[in-house]
Amino acid sequence: MKSRRIGSNDSGSISVEAALALPLLLAITLGAVDLAVYGNVKTTMDNAASEAIRGLSINALTSADAQSLILDRMSVWTASATSSVSTSGDELTVTVTVPTSDIPVAGIINIFDSRPTLVASATAVKLD
Numbered sequence: 260m261k262s263r264r265i266g267s268n269d270s271g272s273i274s275v276e277a278a279l280a281l282p283l284l285l286a287i288t289l290g291a292v293d294l295a296v297y298g299n300v301k302t303t304m305d306n307a308a309s310e311a312i313r314g315l316s317i318n319a320l321t322s323a324d325a326q327s328l329i330l331d332r333m334s335v336w337t338a339s340a341t342s343s344v345s346t347s348g349d350e351l352t353v354t355v356t357v358p359t360s361d362i363p364v365a366g367i368i369n370i371f372d373s374r375p376t377l378v379a380s381a382t383a384v385k386l387d
């Protein structure tokens with residue numbers, strides 16, 4: 260006859276371990292997806308600002324055209340992006356702002372980073 264020790268029953272331990280580990284793995288996965296989306300939005304913002312400032316610096320775009328170009332590029336991610344063009348002498352600055360609440364993510368990152376907006380800017384000297 261096989262002897263059994265009291266308290267040596269392992270049945271259900273896998274279920275308990277899975278119940279403890281899966282929420283953590285899900286949070287890590289959603290956090291990674293959020294970071295990837297934020298990275299893509301920020302890259303799109305940087306590229307739109309760079310493209311607009313390049314057009315402005317060589318007089319290929321007006322301020323209105325530059326802002327329209329930025330909003331067009333950002334429409335992939337959000338309709339609430341704002342842009343501004345400022346001049347100071349020969350120096351041009353383009354700024355793109357997107358509220359983080361309008362970026363389509365799971366929201367895991369917002370727990371740790373409470374900044375309300377993402378901002379990208381580009382500066383160049385106007386060429387005549």
